Amino acid sequence: MTTHSKNIATENDPRWAAVVARDPRADGQFVYAVKTTGIYCRPSSLARLPKPQNVEFFDTAEQAQAAGYRPSKRAAKDQSDVAAQHATTVAAACRHIESAETLPALNELADAAGLSSFHFHRVFKAITGLTPKGYATAHRSRKVRERLADGGTVTDALYDAGFNSNSRFYEAADQVLGMKPGDYRAAGQNNDIRFAVGQCSLGAILVAQSERGVCAILLGDDPHQLVCDLQDKFRRANLIGADHEFEQLIAKVVGFIEAPALGLDLPLDVRGTAFQERVWQALREIPAGSTASYADIAQRIGAPKAVRAVAQACGANSLAVAIPCHRVVRSDGNLSGYRWGVERKRQLLERENAAES
16 A cells, blocks of 8 residues: 555544544544554544554554554553543542432433543443443432431332332332332341351351342351341341251351362342442352452453452452352452451462362
């Protein structure tokens, strides 16, 4: 291809128009690389415009790097500035979503942010770990739980949270609350939860089960404290001490702790926010004997910047070993941040590694 034809091809590419205009709405949709300097930039970069025949377009920065290009020094500073701008933009969008009576349309949020709908959606999910719609749902769910916990009526709670009809709320209630709204308002008053406390090599263990499945596996040093923790989680539920049949369930959990090769296949009653449940599902996909970093999990759920939120979701897990948050480690491989103690985490990993070797 001649220099003239390369010029024509680039100038006729709509991406070149975005580069010439330094359009921030195109950021995140592609990058352009300059063959004569070996660098790549985002479309809105303030770098001097190259000659069209020297430009090559890539969908992502990773593709440009794989082709041998490197980010310019200006690009590195731009990326830092953009990250700060994106954080501010997403925070404003979150406030808008939280204060709106109904979920604003995606294009409305994107226009307010000065970004394309595609790029805004991508940036929002990268920072919060949720789509704008998912964030709105999580916010409404939290408002419903808070209002019901404060003794508000179901009707007041659903309208305060932005559900504009009873039918829409009750369709989502089981997923949002894990039980009927009236039962949640009574802190699980109409729910039977069977539990048993036992001992294993890691100390005391409590296993609890609702009608939907195992809802808690707690580890600790003090059996009484574990029961108190269960009571705090289900303040008005009907807690029923174990019978012989239920003790077989706790024996199965203890058996898995002592010998991970046995496996653990239990019906679970998982209750968390949309983001937490995405994290917990990713944890269950980590094979025994393997580990992943918090950053790895954030990447797997499509929220690479939500590392801190991933760590918080791990800390909120009430189903020890069934949802294996002990398999998540720091990026340098060191152990930290285990709800039931780092030493228990170490022992669980050592047993799994021994079973796999």
